[in-house]
Amino acid sequence: MFKKSIYRFTGVALLGTCLLGSCTTAKKYNDLLAQKVKLEREKADCQSTLARTTKERSDLSKQVTELTEFRTKLATDTTLLGSTLRKTQGVYADLSDTYDKLIRNHDRLLANSALESSKLSKDLARREDELKALNETLMRNRSQLDQLSTDLKSREERLNELERILAEKDKAVNALKNKVSNALLGFNSKDLSVDVRNGKVYVSLSEQLLFKSGSTKVDAKGQDALRKLAAALKDQQDVNVVVEGHTDDVPVSKGTVGMQDNWDLSVLRATEITRILTGAGLAGTKITPSGRAQNVPVDAAKTAEARQKNRRTEIILTPKLDELFQILEGN
Structure with missing residues (x-):
């Protein structure tokens, strides 16, 4: 025995x-x-x-x-x-x-x-x-x-559940990208692009589409793009929106009213875009405006073309990951 x-x-x-x-x-x-x-x-x-x-x-x-x-x-x-x-x-x-x-x-x-x-x-x-x-x-x-x-x-059970949730999030992110891209089809690809990075949807809008040089007021064409974006996002309850203003490395002109430097310019532009989005029906609780000044360039060169690329606004759409965080905390 x-x-x-x-x-x-x-x-x-x-x-x-x-x-x-x-x-x-x-x-x-x-x-x-x-x-x-x-x-x-x-x-x-x-x-x-x-x-x-x-x-x-x-x-x-x-x-x-x-x-x-x-x-x-x-x-x-x-x-x-x-x-x-x-x-x-x-x-x-x-x-x-x-x-x-x-x-x-x-x-x-x-x-x-x-x-x-x-x-x-x-x-x-x-x-x-x-x-x-x-x-x-x-x-x-x-x-x-x-x-x-x-x-x-x-x-293994938690890992399988985590993989399932991640797959659902990836599917939701791709669906959101397609929806936003379809809503903004009429705009020049040089002025507006939609892509996915690190599980988030980035809507990048050039300065030419939104603002006159040194201005914080959005042009009519830019307002049209922002309203269409807001309409596409109204029913996306599980998406957070971050509006990031970016400038080039050229300081703002001395004496510009209400601005001391590029920090002010980037923040004021992000705030103005946030107002347009909320005015178009997007919930203010879902939007966070922020300014990055010249600190996150897409092109580090000092040429006019590189600086034009860097003067942009990025609207970052992030799916909520509450369910994912609950699983991670359970580990």
Whole structure:
């Protein structure tokens, strides 16, 4: 029954080790199992030696008994002739010597047998303790493997759920991009672009589409684009909107009313665009205006063309990831 339990446990241990891919756990388990087999074999050898010694002791005792009886019979036999007596006495002397030797051997064997028996008993007790400790270690390892298997299954379930949510978010982001692109089809691609980056939809609008140089007021064509964008986003309840104003590295003209530098220019433009979007029906709770000044250029060159690219407004559409965050916090 114990061996069957060990085999069943060994199978479970090997399976748990494979699931975890942990070479260290498998080696430790195999070493422990090998020690157990070795101890059981040594225990069997000790028991066999003890049985053999006990049998030899019994045989010697039987021989001593037989010789003692024979000696008694010779000593009491007074009917034999002198020559027979002398021969008998010689034989008796030999037998006595043999008897004495046998007695000494018997005593020595008894002493050795007792010593060996004591030693074997101690070895057996020690090996039984080792086997008990080994079984306890195996049980602990089995419990650890069961716990690891449970944890692994739970993590796989969370991972599958996470992958499902991410796939849904990617699908929603692509659908949002297509919807926004279709709403803004009538505008020049040089002035307006829609693309997906890092799981977000970026609507990039050039300064030429929205503002006159140094101005914070949106042109009529830019207002048209922003209203169409707001109309496309009205029913997107799970999308947050960030309006980022970007400038080139040329400082604003001195004396410009209400502006000290490009920070003011980028923030005021983002705020103005936010007003247009909310005025077109987009909820103000979903929009965050921000200014980045000249700090996030798309082209680091100092040419007029590079600076024109950098003067832009980016409207960043980010799907809410509440469900995803709940799963991550659960880990």
